[in-house]
Amino acid sequence: MLSKSAEYALRATIYIALKGSEDNKLGIDEIATAIDSPQSFTAKILQLLTKNNNVVSSVRGPNGGFYLTDAARKLPVRAVLEAVGENGVLTKCVLGLKECSETRPCPMHEQYRTIKAQLRQMFEKTTIHDLAEETRKGKIVINNRLVKKK
Amino acid sequence: MLSKSAEYALRATIYIALKGSEDNKLGIDEIATAIDSPQSFTAKILQLLTKNNNVVSSVRGPNGGFYLTDAARKLPVRAVLEAVGENGVLTKCVLGLKECSETRPCPMHEQYRTIKAQLRQMFEKTTIHDLAEETRKGKIVINNRLVKKK
DNA sequence: TAAAATAAGGATAAAAATATCCTTATTTAG
DNA sequence: CTAAATAAGGATATTTTTATCCTTATTTTA
Numbered sequence: 001m002l003s004k005s006a007e008y009a010l011r012a013t014i015y016i017a018l019k020g021s022e023d024n025k026l027g028i029d030e031i032a033t034a035i036d037s038p039q040s041f042t043a044k045i046l047q048l049l050t051k052n053n054n055v056v057s058s059v060r061g062p063n064g065g066f067y068l069t070d071a072a073r074k075l076p077v078r079a080v081l082e083a084v085g086e087n088g089v090l091t092k093c094v095l096g097l098k099e100c101s102e103t104r105p106c107p108m109h110e111q112y113r114t115i116k117a118q119l120r121q122m123f124e125k126t127t128i129h130d131l132a133e134e135t136r137k138g139k140i141v142i143n144n145r146l147v148k149k150k
Numbered sequence: 151m152l153s154k155s156a157e158y159a160l161r162a163t164i165y166i167a168l169k170g171s172e173d174n175k176l177g178i179d180e181i182a183t184a185i186d187s188p189q190s191f192t193a194k195i196l197q198l199l200t201k202n203n204n205v206v207s208s209v210r211g212p213n214g215g216f217y218l219t220d221a222a223r224k225l226p227v228r229a230v231l232e233a234v235g236e237n238g239v240l241t242k243c244v245l246g247l248k249e250c251s252e253t254r255p256c257p258m259h260e261q262y263r264t265i266k267a268q269l270r271q272m273f274e275k276t277t278i279h280d281l282a283e284e285t286r287k288g289k290i291v292i293n294n295r296l297v298k299k300k
Numbered sequence: 301t302a303a304a305a306t307a308a309g310g311a312t313a314a315a316a317a318t319a320t321c322c323t324t325a326t327t328t329a330g
Numbered sequence: 331c332t333a334a335a336t337a338a339g340g341a342t343a344t345t346t347t348t349a350t351c352c353t354t355a356t357t358t359t360a
Contacts, residue, residue, distance in 0.1 A: 005348080011245055028306085044349090046307085047308065059356085059357070061355095062359065093162055094151060094152060095160055107280075119265060142257075178337075180347085192343065209326085209337080210328095211337080252331060275350055
């Protein structure tokens with residue numbers, strides 16, 4: 001469904017939203033461990049999230065790390081996907097046809113249209129904050145284990 | 151959404167269903183040209199479809215080629231996906247968590263559940279025949295151009 | 301101001317997906 | 331029975347994705 005890059009991006013962003021703040025920035029080692037992702041690779045992805053779309057903020061140096069601004073928390077999940085170049089799910093034809101469109105639809109087009117609309121809804125209506133909040137409620141998982149309530 | 155392998159598999163299968171029959175088998179060159187896919191690679195994929203799931207039938211030699219049995223035409227689209235090892239969309243967690251489940255759901259789980267159900271519906275309720283029939287109706291596309299009515 | 305901590309960024313590597321090519325096996329037609 | 335046509339299958343190549351490592355730049359604190 002999504003690339004690993006996108007998965008790591010989402011998990012990292014949720015984790016940062018959940019545990020980090022402007023005065024509690026999170027280091028890449030903590031993040032990667034928490035979400036069970038390869039550290040250096042995750043660092044690259046966070047670079048994308050910081051510069052491509054300002055989803056994540058960062059500062060270097062001691063006590064540096066990653067965090068989310070309040071504005072960033074209000075961003076839709078789609079912003080994360082876009083930052084890592086993963087918007088194809090919402091735009092491309094299921095059969096991979098370049099010219100598939102409403103006027104020249106592929107044989108799965110009509111059925112997929114509804115699904116695509118719901119995917120769009122999910123990615124656009126749900127914010128990073130929403131996901132962090134779900135996680136905070138405890139019944140929810142990141143990295144194959146429950147995230148402790150604060 | 152789907153891998154190229156899966157896209158080619160679906161397009162090829164639809165095309166074979168549409169134009170081929172037991173006494174009009176289609177060659178790999180015709181198929182690949184028609185669906186705009188790399189020939190040798192498509193040949194590999196058709197091999198998978200013939201042996202992994204008996205979705206496609208084939209015979210070698212002069213007048214050999216690929217075709218679908220009547221039984222194969224009744225198979226759901228999912229059979230094609232399974233043959234090329236593409237069932238992840240229906241089974242995996244959006245965030246890529248191994249342990250995500252109903253009892254330990256990820257923060258997107260509930261929203262995605264509905265979508266996954268619809269995807270499953272689409273892939274299981276729609277048969278290869280259905281897709282070919284849609285294509286036969288003319289208003290539909292394969293390979294970026296209209297398929298001529300017979 | 302120096303040292304330490306930390307993210308940024310470049311170069312490279314490894315793995316997976318996609319693609320090509322060549323040889324072999326099978327089947328048909330003559 | 332032979333030749334031609336065709337898919338099957340193996341070996342290899344290319345591209346993309348995923349991953350690692352090392353150096354550089356920035357920031358903080360002592």
